[in-house]
Amino acid sequence: MTDEWLDTINWSADGLVPVIVQDENSGKILMVAWMNREALKRTAETGEAVYWSRSRKKLWHKGEESGHTQAIKAIHLDCDEDVLLLSVEQKGGIACHTGRQSCFFRQLKNKEWVVTESVIKDPSQIYTQ
Known part of the structure; x- marks a missing residue:
């Protein structure tokens, strides 16, 4: 299989594309991230989400530290x-x-950001590094 399908994407000047991540069952938007060509290629090949971390300037396999991976059901x-x-x-x-x-756990209400979603697990118990 060739990588020509990657050429269809209108990559930004810095070689990135924004990615909206949605739960397949509930339809809830979970996060927004970025991908470069390599991240998208790896995502398609492995069936698990791989992103480009703009802050770390490297590929980031979602869940590599937390274990909270994302199994790909569809890419649009x-x-x-x-x-x-x-x-x-x-x-x-x-x-x-x-x-x-x-x-997306904060909602604007009366010109204030209100937390609308509870913590499921304390991050200190998720990230031990």
Whole structure:
């Protein structure tokens, strides 16, 4: 199989594409991340989410430290070919490094950010490094 399918994507000037990650069963948005060509290629090959960490400037296999991997169920490309949507099975039910199901755990209410999702597991018990 050739890698020509990767050429369809409108990569940003820095070689990245934003990725929306959605729980396959509930439809809940779990997180937003970034991929470069290598991350997307590895994701497609392994069936588990691999992202590009902009802060660490390296590939990041989701769950490599926490064990909360994401099994890929489907990969979609938007109409402008510049955003990916991953449908995943979130292992352990935790996608956020704060120990919550979703990274979107705050909601704007009356001009204040209110926490609307509880911590499932204390991050100090997840990340031991």
